[in-house]
Every structure is written in C-alpha cells, then in structure tokens.
Amino acid sequence: MTRGRVLAIAVAVAAAAIVVTAIVTVAVRRRAAPRQATAGATTAPAVAPAPGRKIKARLYYVSLDGTKLTAVDREVAYGDGTAAQAREIVNAQLAPIAAPLVSAIPPGTTLRALYLNDKGEAYVDLSRDAAMAHTGGTRDELLTIYSIVNALTSNLPAVTSVQILVDGKEVDTLAGHIDLRKPLEKNLAISDP
Amino acid sequence: MRAVLRRTALAFALSLAFLSASGTILGQQPPLTVLSSNARRAIATTTVNEQEYVGLDDLAGMFQLTVREEALGMLAVTYKGKTILLTLDQPLGSVGGRVISLPAPTIRSNRRWLVPVDFIGRALALVYDAKITLRRPSRLVIVGDLRVPRVQMRYDAAGAAGRLTIDATPRAASTITQDGDQLLVKFDADAVDLVNPSAPLAGAAAQGLIQSVRVAEPVTVAFTTGPRFGAFKVSSQVSDTSMRQTIDISPATPSSPALSEPVDAARGESKGLPGLSSLASGGAAAMIRTIAIDPGHGGDDEGARGADGTKEKDVTLAVARKLKAALESKLGVRVLMTRDEDKSVAINDRTAVANNGKADVFISLHANASWRPALSGATISTARFEHQAEQAARSLAPELVPAIGGAARTIEFVPWDVAQIPHLEQSAALARVIEEQLHDRVPLAMTPIDAAPLRVLEPANMPAVLIEMGYLTNASQEKQLAGADFQNTFVQALVDAVMKFRDAMGAR
Numbered sequence: 001m002t003r004g005r006v007l008a009i010a011v012a013v014a015a016a017a018i019v020v021t022a023i024v025t026v027a028v029r030r031r032a033a034p035r036q037a038t039a040g041a042t043t044a045p046a047v048a049p050a051p052g053r054k055i056k057a058r059l060y061y062v063s064l065d066g067t068k069l070t071a072v073d074r075e076v077a078y079g080d081g082t083a084a085q086a087r088e089i090v091n092a093q094l095a096p097i098a099a100p101l102v103s104a105i106p107p108g109t110t111l112r113a114l115y116l117n118d119k120g121e122a123y124v125d126l127s128r129d130a131a132m133a134h135t136g137g138t139r140d141e142l143l144t145i146y147s148i149v150n151a152l153t154s155n156l157p158a159v160t161s162v163q164i165l166v167d168g169k170e171v172d173t174l175a176g177h178i179d180l181r182k183p184l185e186k187n188l189a190i191s192d193p
Numbered sequence: 194m195r196a197v198l199r200r201t202a203l204a205f206a207l208s209l210a211f212l213s214a215s216g217t218i219l220g221q222q223p224p225l226t227v228l229s230s231n232a233r234r235a236i237a238t239t240t241v242n243e244q245e246y247v248g249l250d251d252l253a254g255m256f257q258l259t260v261r262e263e264a265l266g267m268l269a270v271t272y273k274g275k276t277i278l279l280t281l282d283q284p285l286g287s288v289g290g291r292v293i294s295l296p297a298p299t300i301r302s303n304r305r306w307l308v309p310v311d312f313i314g315r316a317l318a319l320v321y322d323a324k325i326t327l328r329r330p331s332r333l334v335i336v337g338d339l340r341v342p343r344v345q346m347r348y349d350a351a352g353a354a355g356r357l358t359i360d361a362t363p364r365a366a367s368t369i370t371q372d373g374d375q376l377l378v379k380f381d382a383d384a385v386d387l388v389n390p391s392a393p394l395a396g397a398a399a400q401g402l403i404q405s406v407r408v409a410e411p412v413t414v415a416f417t418t419g420p421r422f423g424a425f426k427v428s429s430q431v432s433d434t435s436m437r438q439t440i441d442i443s444p445a446t447p448s449s450p451a452l453s454e455p456v457d458a459a460r461g462e463s464k465g466l467p468g469l470s471s472l473a474s475g476g477a478a479a480m481i482r483t484i485a486i487d488p489g490h491g492g493d494d495e496g497a498r499g500a501d502g503t504k505e506k507d508v509t510l511a512v513a514r515k516l517k518a519a520l521e522s523k524l525g526v527r528v529l530m531t532r533d534e535d536k537s538v539a540i541n542d543r544t545a546v547a548n549n550g551k552a553d554v555f556i557s558l559h560a561n562a563s564w565r566p567a568l569s570g571a572t573i574s575t576a577r578f579e580h581q582a583e584q585a586a587r588s589l590a591p592e593l594v595p596a597i598g599g600a601a602r603t604i605e606f607v608p609w610d611v612a613q614i615p616h617l618e619q620s621a622a623l624a625r626v627i628e629e630q631l632h633d634r635v636p637l638a639m640t641p642i643d644a645a646p647l648r649v650l651e652p653a654n655m656p657a658v659l660i661e662m663g664y665l666t667n668a669s670q671e672k673q674l675a676g677a678d679f680q681n682t683f684v685q686a687l688v689d690a691v692m693k694f695r696d697a698m699g700a701r
Contacts (some may be wrong), residue, residue: 066565102564137562138498138661141643172540172648179648
C-alpha cells in the first residue's frame, strides 16, 4: 500500500465520520424540535377523552346590520388541554354556518396550526383563503379578526391575546387595513352582547 | 387654595366661552332660520334627552302640512296628498314605501308632537314641492333654489399687519367697502351662511385690527375695525366652485412701541376687545401647508369589489386625484400622493410619503365591503392602539444627546409604529369635522366615526384619518361611488372639512 493510498483511505474515513455525525445531529434536532414547539401546548392525554364529548363555547358571527359581531353559544368538540381546546374552538369558528347566521370568516379558510406561548399569547395560523377570499372591507376585516380573537379569549381564560398568521407567516394585514403584527387583546366593544 | 379656586374659576370661564362660541348650550339652542325666496322666519327648537326637536305644529303652519294620529301608533304628516308616516316610540318613518331613519323617535310633550330636527332634511324634503336643505351647523333651513354660499374665513397675522381670506362656496361674487369703522363685504346671493366666524379672527382682535364680525342682514358681512386699523387692499381669486377675497390689512401707525397690549389680549386678558379676545390663544392661524392623500390599494391589490365590477383601487385613485386638484387650487396647499397610478404600494411606504414629506394632515381613502349587502354609508376612522403600546409610547422621554461642537441637544424620539399616538386627539377632531361636512351631503353609516388598529395610520406623525366613502357591496352605493356626482360632492365636503380644521387649529 503506497503512502498516497493510505492518505486517501484516511481522508475517506474522516469524511464518512463527518457525514454520519451531521446526519445524527440533524435527526436528534428534528426529534427534539416538535417537543419544544408544543411545550405548554398539547401534552399526550393520559386517558383518551370519550369520543363525541362536547363543551359549550361562545362563538361570534356577523350581526344583522353587518357592523358588529353577535355572540352565540354552541357545542364544540372537547379538547384535552388549552391548546387542543383552542384548536377545536377555532375550527368551530371557521366552520360554515347556516342562515340566518353569517360567518365573518372568508369561505374555505382552514386552521393550519395553533400554538400557545407561556405569556398566554395564542398564534393562529390560517390558510391563505383568509386573505385571498376576503371581501376587502375594513369593517369585515375587523369582524374576521375579532371573531377569532374574541372566541379564544372569551372561552379560554388562559389565552390573553391572539396573533393571526397566514400560510405560516406573520402578515401586516389580512386585507390591507388592520394591523396583525402583534397579538390582539379581546375587543368586546365590537360584539353584542 | 386660592390658586385652586382661581384655576377652577378660569376653567369655568373658559368652558362658558367655549360653549357660547360653539352654540351648544344644552336645552337652549338658538332658533333655526328658515330662508325662502320671499321670507326669513325663525322656528324654535326644544332639546329633550340631548336631542334637538322641532314642533310638528310649527312645521305644519310654515309648510302647509296636516298632522293626523293614525291607529297602531302611527302619525301621518300629509303635504298635497303625499304622506310621511311616523312610527311613534321608534326613530323610524316612511315616505311612499321608503323607510327613513331619524336620530330619535317622535315624542309628545305639552300636548305637542315633536320630531327630531333631522326630520326636515330626511322626511319633509322628500315630499315638499321645493327643494329643502337643512344646514345644521349654521342652523339654516333653505327652501327653494336659493343662493346661500357658505362663507368661511381665515386670518393670518404677519408682524403688525394681517391677511383676511374669505371663501364663498358655491361661488358668489362680493364687493368690499369701508363705512366708518365698518368694513362691509356684500355678497351677490340670497343669504349668507357664515361659518364659525369668531375663532379665525382671534389673531386680528389681538392685533387691534378687527374687533368683531356679524352678518348685517341679509347678504352683508360687517367687520368692525379695531383701533390699529389703517388701510386695506383687496384681491380676488375665482375657481369653479368658490370665490376667494383676500383682504390685506395694514396698521395705522408704526406698531413697534405698542405691541404689549395685543399680546396681553392674545393671552385672554381682555383689553376692551369684546367678543373675540376671550377666545384668543395665539396670533397666526396654525398652518396646514402640506396634505398627504393615500388612495387605498392599487396594482395587484384591488381592494374591495362591487357586483358590477367596480374596484376599490380605481374609486380611491379617482377621488384622490380630484381631491388633490381641489385642495391645491382652493387652499393653495402642497398635496402629496402615495400613488398617482395603478400600482401596488407597501403600507409602510404610504405612511412614509406623509412622514418624510412633513405633511400636516394625512387622509387615506377607501371604499368598504360587507357580508351584509344592505350595509351602506361612509365612515371616518382614526387609529386605536392596544393599551400597553399606548402607555409605553407616552412614557418615552426626550433624550439629551451630544451635538457637534461639544454642546448637547434634546431629541424627541418618535418610534415609527406608534408615531400617531401623540396626534390621536387632533385626529379625532379632524374626524369630527369631516363627519360634520359629509353629514348632509352623502349617506353616513349608523356610527360614522370609529377607531381601529389601522396599519396605515399607526406610523403617521400628524393628524390622520382613514375614510371609507361607502360600500361597494351595496348595489346603489356601488353606482354612486363610481359616479362623478358623488365623487365631486365627497371631494367638496373634504375640502370644506380641511378648511374648517385649519381654522379650528388656528384658533387653539
């Protein structure tokens, strides 16, 4: 074996070691990441809740005159833990609603993700329909935003404010008017009662 | 203790002065003046629960109406076979099947039926043969096609001299003459509607050039000159919709030795200048030199859209262009546009145009949309901040920083995102003036003024409002918004509002 071949084998072994180390590190990080992201949010329930269990929650729809939100008490699927319950409430708020109620959520909008931090701020990530299918009115934009903010903050005392994200990203506004760059607090002035 | 008493007395005196100046003493409003081609009559009003009412019997006598109580809590007011049905206990009525809303229900008091003053403009005007216009701020009811220009004044002091600017809208010619201690401006019109006459003249009173102003019946505005009045020079300027007279007033004698008295008067310590001196707070009117207009949306961002395809971005640009031309020609101000073509502009860049251009007022124009197609009317919005942000911004203290040459200077830091906070009160005042000017000219929403976390207003470092001119999702409003008539009316109201706001700031 020449000195050159020995050197080549040594370099190859070292390179392989580096590649293996990198793969192991990334894998470990990936496994750790979901745990960090959901810390304080969902924890696996020790006992699975009974299927079909419901709670009563206050949801918000467009008032008859179109300028405010009307609060309606409805049954919502039970979620174990604040974050899981928050997801169920938002999903119920996003679901289409039968007349005479009118939803303030643009049609087709779905919940991509929801997580909570330890300051009681909820981050609600909506699909891009929330912006693309919006009517474009300032009042409607307020109603869309506060139907979600009020639904979470009214039903879950642990949630103090809500920031809406679109398609996984922080956005300036939903339809060009209302500032969404920071979490918003409950606004009962916009809803009856 | 004595200081506290003195402060309380001063506050009381100032609030009395304010109330009498604005004419809003509750319960005792001056009568409305009904102007027609051959008469000028007064009609008394009554204030109940902070709502101003007029007696149906008075209106019946003046407009040949018959009033009859119907079954089911209805009241029928008939004029030449046309009937207005009023629903008692509710702020509603109908004319020929069309529902009309009133600010308060019809009530009965001392065996008289009382209707809100707005009944005149919203119901009576729909059935009467001649045109009826109610101008609430000036308490005028105009019957028929009379020429009653709104006359607005502005005064700018320049040293011991001053310039009085008088705008008449719609356009009305006038002649100016001097008769003893009276400077008389006579208009070629049927009557004049003198808007907020005293406040703009506080500076002139303080200088001793003009003491007071009144309407000398029926079409002459008379200024009583002050002890320092010397000579005057007039120049005229005519535009499509208004006529401006500029009166340059010079003092009688070199004024340098006698400055102390007017300065005292300017501080509100009366030196025998009745009427105006108590309102005075400073000399020259506050300047509005630059106005930034933001036509909402643009380019790929079409904004709201009506069923017939009218796009918000087009309506806002059309109105903004008209408003720019009108403000430049009528007020002589510099107007900045955040866009003057169909292109997309980031929100921060819009406010940056206003901030970097040192605009004195920022107006963002929009058209609304709703999931409820019946919703209609204009709204004027100001910014609203979350409580914590507002507290934090207000607690920011100016900082002392080193300057070139070893000195130090105080710099006030204005965080971009909350720059609007110090201007919120003035923005609210601007919104109120705009609402007042739009009131009788275009449909307004039920709650026309509100506040919201509006992204484009939050960084604005000047009084700023966002105006939704109407709803594109309402079929009849879509047609209005796309039409020149509505757009021109809206623009004229905004020009008048800016003038009024400027005068009000000048009187502060």
